[in-house]
Amino acid sequence: xxDVRTPRRLASSCLGLAFxxxxxxxxxxxPTTAMTVRGTTLTEAVAIAxxxxxxxxxxxxxxxxxxxxxxxxxxxFGPKLHVDANVMQxxxxxxxxxxxxxxxxxxxxxxxxxxxxxxxxxxxxxIYDQYKMQEYGVDVAAIRRExxxxxxxxxxxxxxxxLAEAERLAEVADASVTQLEAQQRQAQSLFDNGVIAKNDLxxxxxxxxxxxxxxxxxxxxxxxxRGALDTLMGQPPDTPFEPVPFVGEPPPIGDATIQxxxxxxxxxxxxVVEVIxxxxxxxxxxALAKHKLIPQVSAIGNYTHFEGSQFQQVDAxxxxxxxxxxxxxxxxxxxxxxxxxxxxxxxxxxxxxLEDQVRLEARQAxxxxxxxxxxxxxxxxxxxxxxxxxxxxxxxFENNAATSFNVVDAESLLTQARGQVETSRYDYLIARAALxxxxxxxxxxxx
Numbered sequence: 001x002x003d004v005r006t007p008r009r010l011a012s013s014c015l016g017l018a019f020x021x022x023x024x025x026x027x028x029x030x031p032t033t034a035m036t037v038r039g040t041t042l043t044e045a046v047a048i049a050x051x052x053x054x055x056x057x058x059x060x061x062x063x064x065x066x067x068x069x070x071x072x073x074x075x076x077f078g079p080k081l082h083v084d085a086n087v088m089q090x091x092x093x094x095x096x097x098x099x100x101x102x103x104x105x106x107x108x109x110x111x112x113x114x115x116x117x118x119x120x121x122x123x124x125x126x127i128y129d130q131y132k133m134q135e136y137g138v139d140v141a142a143i144r145r146e147x148x149x150x151x152x153x154x155x156x157x158x159x160x161x162x163l164a165e166a167e168r169l170a171e172v173a174d175a176s177v178t179q180l181e182a183q184q185r186q187a188q189s190l191f192d193n194g195v196i197a198k199n200d201l202x203x204x205x206x207x208x209x210x211x212x213x214x215x216x217x218x219x220x221x222x223x224x225x226r227g228a229l230d231t232l233m234g235q236p237p238d239t240p241f242e243p244v245p246f247v248g249e250p251p252p253i254g255d256a257t258i259q260x261x262x263x264x265x266x267x268x269x270x271x272v273v274e275v276i277x278x279x280x281x282x283x284x285x286x287a288l289a290k291h292k293l294i295p296q297v298s299a300i301g302n303y304t305h306f307e308g309s310q311f312q313q314v315d316a317x318x319x320x321x322x323x324x325x326x327x328x329x330x331x332x333x334x335x336x337x338x339x340x341x342x343x344x345x346x347x348x349x350x351x352x353x354l355e356d357q358v359r360l361e362a363r364q365a366x367x368x369x370x371x372x373x374x375x376x377x378x379x380x381x382x383x384x385x386x387x388x389x390x391x392x393x394x395x396x397f398e399n400n401a402a403t404s405f406n407v408v409d410a411e412s413l414l415t416q417a418r419g420q421v422e423t424s425r426y427d428y429l430i431a432r433a434a435l436x437x438x439x440x441x442x443x444x445x446x447x
Contacts, residue, residue, distance in 0.1 A: 042160050042243075045233060046443075049156045050149050052234025059145035066141035070134040076127040079119040087111040088308075103310065110308030118322075119299045129288035136281035143274040146442075150270070152232065154437045158430055159229035164243040165426035166222045169419055173215035176415040180208045183411065186397075187404045200404040207408040211415075250428055253373065253435065258366050261439050265362035266355050268440030275351045282344040289340040292333045295325035358438070365431070365438035372428035379417065379424040386410075386417035 050056055087110075094106040120127065187204040190196045227237035266272060303317040326333070393410035396402035433443045 042157065045160060046153045046156050048235075049152050049233040053148075053152045053232065054234060055148050056145070056152055059141070059148045063138070063141040063145050066134070066138045070131065070138050073127065073131040073134045076120070076130070077124065079117050082116045082118060083113065084116075085111070085113040105310055107308040110306070112304065112306045114302060114304040116300055116302040120296075121299060121321075122294055122297045125291040125294070126288055129284050129291060132284045133281050133288070136277050136284065139277045140274055140281070143270050143277065147270050147274075150437060150440075150442050154433060154443045156229065156232050157433050157443050159225065159232055160243055161246070161426045161429050161433075163222065163225040163229055164246060165422055166218060166225050167243065168422040168426075170215065170218045170222060172415060172418045172422060173211065173218050175418070176211045176411065177208065177215055179411050179415075180204070180211050180408070183397075183404065183407050184208050190400075195400060196404065203408055204404045207411070246425060246429060250373075250376070250425060251432065253366075253369050253432060256366065256435075258363055261362040261366045261435065262359040264439040265358045269358045269438075270440060271354055272351070272358060275347060275354050278347045279344070279351065282340070282347050286337065286340040286344055289333070289337040292336065295323050297321055297323045362435075362438045365435040369428070369431040369435045372424070372431040376421075376424040376428045379421045383414075383417045383421050386414040390414040 090106065090108045090110070093104060093108045096103045096105055184201075184204040184207075187196060187201050191198065191201040226241075230237045230239045233239075298321070299319070300322050301317070301319045303315070304313075305315055306312040307314065390410040390413070393402055393406050397404065397407045436443050
């Protein structure tokens with residue numbers, strides 16, 4: 001008989017490697033369709049993550065802080081009420097003797113209260129600049145929160161599909177064990193009847209052991225994938241839930257082209273909007289630096305009440321202007337202007353770099369999605385071929401025209417093809433979701 005053990009061993013080794021790679025893949029990325037998380041759709045799972053994720057909550061707190069800073073700046077526009085007061089108990093009254101007469105200059109107890117209203121005039125320019133900068137800061141904080149929400153949503157969808165993929169690979173491994181166990185029983189029967197040699201029986205038993213080992217590895221990956229997804233959703237890593245495999249034909253990419261997705265990314269990506277806000281904020285920073293050159297003039301109104309002195313007016317009030325101007329500060333203000341100009345140039349340059357980067361990301365995502373779709377189509381054809389090959393070889397074995405080696409090799413190719421279909425399907429779904437993210441969409445699990 002022809003010795004075919006070497007190619008068969010090679011095929012079995014390739015199958016083992018394929019299962020290891022497929023199991024390792026069960027922790028990557030995912031796009032959009034409805035699934036069930038213990039009665040919860042994937043869209044709802046994303047919503048849970050957006051409510052509970054620590055990263056989202058941290059960005060929300062950052063947004064609230066930015067709003068508080070803006071409100072703080074807004075309070076600088078109006079007049080300020082300032083009050084000075086003192087109460088003093090002296091060791092004794094202060095008297096002056098003029099001949100026989102004694103005049104009380106100050107009592108032993110005195111007190112003063114002096115409220116003032118101060119309204120900035122020229123400082124309103126710098127206050128307005130600061131307010132606008134804080135306003136842009138609120139916009140930037142809101143954008144950053146949405147960026148985190150988008151990324152968390154994508155990671156949840158990705159993890160969800162990877163978990164579903166791992167469970168489908170476990171089903172493939174279970175089916176492989178079942179097929180090989182049936183083949184082992186048949187081989188045992190043939191061996192007992194003297195039809196096949198002992199090495200054929202041992203080969204069947206070894207194939208069962210290898211398939212069981214692969215199944216154990218894949219189930220370990222399921223536990224890890226579920227824990228990672230729980231963590232992304234902001235809940236304990238041992239929270240139980242069960243995904244439902246993707247059913248039906250994966251949605252197409254559509255009529256998009258590389259140029260169209262690049263243009264969408266440049267127009268819709270929040271990172272580009274953020275840098276535009278940074279440019280506007282840097283412009284306000286330049287204006288703020290320049291306004292420091294002018295004198296600081298404020299209007300002031302004051303009322304003072306004094307008790308306990310004969311030489312102090314009891315009630316007094318005034319209105320006027322207060323001016324302050326740093327005529328010479330060794331170039332501090334001018335250098336501040338140069339610094340603000342440099343900052344503006346910096347963010348303008350960053351915008352061009354960022355637009356190029358998001359275009360490249362969109363291009364890569366489009367190519368990845370397109371190639372993943374093609375790979376899925378090829379794997380579907382391969383499964384049909386592997387199933388037909390396994391059917392033929394099984395028939396030959398039943399007619400004693402093939403050995404258990406041939407059956408094991410055919411089953412290994414079939415299991416490998418089935419596993420590759422599942423991996424290709426979820427790779428495509430994940431690549432499609434990555435494309436949606438790359439053009440600025442929030443992936444929420446819908447088709």
